[in-house]
Amino acid sequence: MTFAIHGLAVAQGVAIGRAVLVAASRVDVAHYFIKPHQVASEIDRVRSGRNAVVDELTRLQQTVAHMGSKDAPQELKALLDVHLMLLQDEELVEGVKHWIKERLYNAEWALTTQLEVIARQFDEMEDEHLRERKADLEQITEKVLRAMQGLASPVVPAPQDKRKGNGNQQDLLLEDTVDVPLVLIAHELSPSDLLQFKQGVFAGFVTDVGGKTSHTAIVARSMDIPAVVGARTASQLVRQDDWVIIDGDAGVVIVDPSPIILAEYGFKQRQLNLERGRLSRLINTPSVTLDGQKVELLANIEMPEDAATALRAGAVGVGLFRSEFLFMGRQGRLPDEEEQYRAYRRAVEGMQGLPVTIRTVDVGADKPVGSPKEESHLNPALGLRAIRWSLADPAMFITQLRAILRAAAHGQVHVLIPMLAHIGEIRQTLALMDQARAELDRDGLVYGPVKLGAMIEIPAAALMLNTFLKYFDFLSVGTNDLIQYTLAIDRADESVAHLYDPTHPAVLRLLADTIAACQAQGKHVAVCGEMAGDTHMTRLLLGLGLRSFSMHPAQILAVKQEVLRADTRQLTPWSQEVLESDEPSQLMGS
Ligand code: PEP
Ligand code: MG
Numbered sequence: 001m002t003f004a005i006h007g008l009a010v011a012q013g014v015a016i017g018r019a020v021l022v023a024a025s026r027v028d029v030a031h032y033f034i035k036p037h038q039v040a041s042e043i044d045r046v047r048s049g050r051n052a053v054v055d056e057l058t059r060l061q062q063t064v065a066h067m068g069s070k071d072a073p074q075e076l077k078a079l080l081d082v083h084l085m086l087l088q089d090e091e092l093v094e095g096v097k098h099w100i101k102e103r104l105y106n107a108e109w110a111l112t113t114q115l116e117v118i119a120r121q122f123d124e125m126e127d128e129h130l131r132e133r134k135a136d137l138e139q140i141t142e143k144v145l146r147a148m149q150g151l152a153s154p155v156v157p158a159p160q161d162k163r164k165g166n167g168n169q170q171d172l173l174l175e176d177t178v179d180v181p182l183v184l185i186a187h188e189l190s191p192s193d194l195l196q197f198k199q200g201v202f203a204g205f206v207t208d209v210g211g212k213t214s215h216t217a218i219v220a221r222s223m224d225i226p227a228v229v230g231a232r233t234a235s236q237l238v239r240q241d242d243w244v245i246i247d248g249d250a251g252v253v254i255v256d257p258s259p260i261i262l263a264e265y266g267f268k269q270r271q272l273n274l275e276r277g278r279l280s281r282l283i284n285t286p287s288v289t290l291d292g293q294k295v296e297l298l299a300n301i302e303m304p305e306d307a308a309t310a311l312r313a314g315a316v317g318v319g320l321f322r323s324e325f326l327f328m329g330r331q332g333r334l335p336d337e338e339e340q341y342r343a344y345r346r347a348v349e350g351m352q353g354l355p356v357t358i359r360t361v362d363v364g365a366d367k368p369v370g371s372p373k374e375e376s377h378l379n380p381a382l383g384l385r386a387i388r389w390s391l392a393d394p395a396m397f398i399t400q401l402r403a404i405l406r407a408a409a410h411g412q413v414h415v416l417i418p419m420l421a422h423i424g425e426i427r428q429t430l431a432l433m434d435q436a437r438a439e440l441d442r443d444g445l446v447y448g449p450v451k452l453g454a455m456i457e458i459p460a461a462a463l464m465l466n467t468f469l470k471y472f473d474f475l476s477v478g479t480n481d482l483i484q485y486t487l488a489i490d491r492a493d494e495s496v497a498h499l500y501d502p503t504h505p506a507v508l509r510l511l512a513d514t515i516a517a518c519q520a521q522g523k524h525v526a527v528c529g530e531m532a533g534d535t536h537m538t539r540l541l542l543g544l545g546l547r548s549f550s551m552h553p554a555q556i557l558a559v560k561q562e563v564l565r566a567d568t569r570q571l572t573p574w575s576q577e578v579l580e581s582d583e584p585s586q587l588m589g590s
Pocket of ligand 1: 218322362478479480481482528530
């Protein structure tokens with residue numbers, strides 16, 4: 001039966017495919033495709049994990065048998081029997097083999113997928129007692145997963161190693177595994193989970209949680225695949241292998257669509273492809289408004305390899321390299337100076353002489369690195385995040401600064417510091433920059449000059465622009481966080497997503513003041529938050545005087561089209577009116 005689920009539209013387009021459910025597990029599970037020759041060894045890994053748990057439970061059963069009934073309650077004996085029975089259940093074993101053989105899922109993914117399938121069957125059972133077996137099944141699956149982790153499971157390579165063509169087990173693309181597009185449905189995906197899929201396996205994705213500018217949504221946009229987040233119960237309502245349409249423009253997920261609906265969306269998909277084709281003709285067109293204002297369109301990237309995508313989209317530089325993605329998904333083991341240097345150098349050389357703005361690591365909040373420092377903070381977005389994290393560990397920060405400075409010997413590099421709010425933080429940052437240079441001199445290592453910039457993403461920073469302009473060569477406005485912190489709206493929380501308003505008068509005022517202050521002092525200013533890639537905002541930002549926009553490569557051509565149609569002589573007075581209004585969105589049209 002066809003039904004629709006509503007969520008938040010975060011990455012545009014239409015995807016039609018079969019659902020792949022990524023089951024939520026308390027154990028951190030890697031999801032990747034294996035190669036056909038690895039099928040037997042993956043099945044063996046599951047078998048070894050299961051056998052280890054069977055041995056453990058059998059030993060426990062024997063211990064319990066030797067205890068008196070006072071020390072070992074009947075329930076414990078019964079529970080062990082049930083767990084052992086479930087572990088040896090053919091449906092679990094055969095199902096896991098099926099996902100490994102037919103879909104080429106890695107062992108952990110196959111196990112959690114089959115858990116999901118059986119758990120659904122338990123959910124539908126009339127008998128309450130049997131329904132409760134679901135919790136037992138979850139427990140034993142977790143035990144097996146943990147046992148597999150202890151059994152030297154292959155380590156998931158760091159994201160930069162997971163690209164097509166590098167010869168490792170992640171290389172396998174959709175065409176090699178199945179012949180229908182797959183769409184990913186999950187309760188929650190971390191940005192680094194999603195990055196694992198950046199090789200193009202999935203045609204779209206849906207999550208139950210998340211806001212429009214959560215980092216998971218940002219990575220989805222960078223992948224240029226339709227996505228819906230905040231779909232609340234999607235992962236419970238959609239079943240493994242269901243046909244699903246993801247309408248990334250409307251934020252709607254249609255499950256089990258009828259032939260008429262399928263035909264309608266097929267048509268929409270073709271129209272969107274035609275529109276993309278039309279836009280691609282603008283790649284080499286200079287980005288200049290009707291009245292001759294040059295507008296710089298830069299790319300936001302997550303990995304060095306994205307430089308190639310940025311160039312293909314016609315970016316004239318990288319305005320934001322989110323370096324934290326090199327630090328994530330590696331269980332807290334941080335990259336050393338050499339690894340970072342090589343990554344930054346790849347990005348710099350990849351941009352072929354165009355400038356690359358490397359933002360120092362911005363982890364914390366919804367970008368965890370798995371470090372013990374992160375645990376149990378009540379408000380992580382207000383906690384040890386970004387520059388605060390870096391300044392709390394000067395040795396780690398110096399390592400990063402040294403790597404960036406060394407990469408600057410190979411091309412134009414700008415360094416961007418996230419989340420500054422305090423003069424003390426500015427001074428410490430500058431002192432550590434000096435120290436990094438002094439150390440490189442001492443070690444006889446070559447490095448290049450860099451421009452130093454600050455992100456304006458905390459209202460406090462936007463209210464002390466003169467201080468910032470005294471110390472920095474340029475500013476870049478992080479509107480995602482500026483909105484979050486100005487309006488006190490968690491950007492990753494779908495329950496307050498309706499209040500997350502880029503056109504709130506207070507947000508626009510801070511933004512306009514930042515642009516004006518930079519212009520008055522002849523300093524470069526860019527916007528690198530999601531607002532820069534939103535075509536509904538282009539005219540307003542141009543009217544406020546912005547001439548440098550940094551966004552995901554996939555958005556560059558659509559924004560360029562807006563620039564080519566704009567006349568700043570008309571937009572400037574109009575944007576002042578918008579700025580003065582109590583309800584700016586009413587003046588901006590749709
Ligand atoms: C921002 O806050 O707007 C920004 C660009 O940084 P991030 O989204 O990575 O926090
Ligand atoms: Mg930010």
